[in-house]
Amino acid sequence: MNETIVCVVGNVATQPAYRELAAGPSARFRLAVTARYWDREKNAWVDGHTNFFTVWANRQLAVNVAACVEVGQPVIVQGRLKVRTEQREGQQQWTSADIDAVAIGHDLSRGTALFHRAAKPEAPPTANRPEPNWETPRQTDPQETPEPQEAATALAVT
Template structure:
């Protein structure tokens, strides 16, 4: 499957964590994609229906995007992945929970709406650290 580009705004505050055993960083957030269109009759611009996507990034991509927050305009490049699962209710009935997410290969600020400062990260060796990196000022 080919990578797709998604442009929108981060919903609620992203969650950033390091996996307890591997030390691998993980960033997860919701992305609101809102199409705008021009009403043919009035000529006014209107917001269309909002599409919400779950986004997950790992490793250096997660670490480098960990300073993004709620409402930030972002560009995400990645692939859709089906992470559906089955649950069994107390009465023994099984049902599938549909879960689709974007597995991000790139997460960056949308430079049409926000200015960015590029800071190159030094290459790090795996240390097994369970703390988040210090924010870049």
């Protein structure tokens, strides 16, 4: 509920690693995000610091990432930011910034893309489940006067 949602624009730094897990498909890749700023002294755009994020995708998003995301492509990633600090035995403490992706797309300000809708998984047969009756039966009251449209229809029929 109180999670940090981020939208990050950068370049894919590693080939997406795709895995089929018990919980469903999963994919991850590294995203390089470099700040750019205008240097007045050089009168040119200059690259600033580069941040690297590990982007995690699950389920259908993972399948789609594995199919169409490649190293070097500019992408936009929206998701939940998770910063982890760990220390393993015999190693220095390290920190990683992960994004649990909700949406990933190509940055169309830097190129073009062709969209293909993913095939939906086959739905289970509905033969055993009857279609619900969504209509609410109208209550009729003998004292109720028909609506003007219903009255016009009634006059046309008689």
